[in-house]
Every structure is written in structure tokens, then in C-alpha cells.
Amino acid sequence: MTDLYLHRWGDPSAPPVLMLHGFPEYGGAWAGVAAHLPDRHCIAPDQRGYGQSPVPGGVESYRIKPLVADIAALIEDLGAPVPVVAHDWGAAVGYALAMRRPELVSTLIVVNGVHPGPFQRELARGGVQAEASAYIEYLRDPGAEARLSAEDFAGLRRLFAAKMDMSWLTGPVLDAYLTEWSRPGVLTGMLNWYRASPLRVARPGEPLDLPAMPVEAGRVAVPHLVIWGEDDTALLPVCLEGLDAYCPDLTIRRLPGADHWICHQKPAELARLIAEWLTFRGL
16 A cells, blocks of 8 residues: 555546656646546656655665655556556656566656666766756755755746746646645655666766666566657757667657646647557557
């Protein structure tokens, strides 16, 4: 039994879809997309360290093994397997789940998220993705909580908005985010995902000599759809190169006019692509 807090939309008797959020969001981030999936029971947990879910202490509590165990337990409670839709850090959990527990995932739909193989390759090269991901070390710093939370989370909001359209983060939506970020211990829990990650980021122009992730270790055998907002400046399309080596049943759909926050910018279009994929796969 999992104790993650769950956001739910739709008829509980409808076919389920599990939705995994990223940083610095929470399960409620999927509300707009779920509203356009009326024939599905959409379930979005606040992942550990976020929102109303438990915030365990210690960086080790946020390594990929316990993160995947949380979601595996949830799917087992729901009755496996289920379609998994995942964004940003949620995609890291979704990919690991599909690699380690493929019997729980009927299909994996990743929305502006990255597979660890191509992502670490690009971070190690010290090129454009390493430059775009330099903020990772900033978030790992022990002083990150103080910097990000000051002045009503102004630092976190600036990070959210770096070179991207944040016109959706206003009014009641912003109020909801401020409420979630303000819960005791949550900001540290969120940042501990970065601190626990083994990802290594090269300085621009100073590549790291790291071995490539073996194809079999990173294999995603389930049907896999990637939906990509083309204007993303945090995760770059170079991270899609070579993805097919790990994912033999791969389809990529690109959405112009959307960036990393595609779930908020184009919820109807995103939901349409998800629904079409699930219908095509007979799910």
C-alpha cells in the first residue's frame, strides 16, 4: 500500500492513466490535461517530497530505487498494468519503472522528459545541454532552499520562468503552487531529487569521460511515445538522438509553440495526442 497523496479526475470506473509530475510541480499540475481526457480515470500522485505526500529525511531517500518503489506500489494497488504519462523528473521515474518493472507499464508516454542514457551522454559532452543544465549544481547547493524561498519563492519562480513562457503561472494557479511549496520540508524534499541523482554535468567545453549507458541496461521494451514541446530551453532535442537504440517501439510527436511547460500551455493538444496513442494501442 502506498501513502502518496493522489489527485484524481474522471470516472473511477474508467480506464486508468497514471500521471507523474516533475520539478517544481505537484500532482495537480495535470489538471488541465486531465480535463481533456473525459473517458479516462486520471490519477496523479504528489511524488515523495512534494505536495501532500510524505517528505522522508535524508538525501538517500530520493534515489531512484525508492522513487520507483513508490510508483510500483501505487500501480499494484490500482491493478497493473497501466499507461504511464510522465513529465520532466516524472520521466526519470517513468523510464526507470519501464526498465525495471515493465510488467506494470502498458505504455510509456513521456512529455518533455529524457531517458538517462542520452541525457547523461549530452551532459558529459559539455555542450549545449550541459550549459542548459548548469542549474542542477545550483539546486544541489546546501544554500538552495534559502535562495529559492526568499521573498515568497521569487527565486524558484525565476527558475521556473528562465527563457520560457510562464503566463499560465498566475492567479489561483500561482496561489496553489505557493501553498504546495510552503508545506513543511517540501522544498528540501524537492531539491533532494537533484542531490540524490548520480547525473554528472560537465562544465561547458570541458567534457567528462564517462562510459555510455549499456543498451540492455536502459532498454524500454514497452510501447513508447515521446511528446516534445519544440521551444523547450531546459531539455534540448539533442537528448532525443539515439533514443531509439534503447526504445525499439518508439514514436516521437513534436508540438510547435510549446516549451517545457507544455502541460499548461497546450493541455488540449497534449490530451489529444495521449488519447490517440492509447486508442491506437488498444488501451
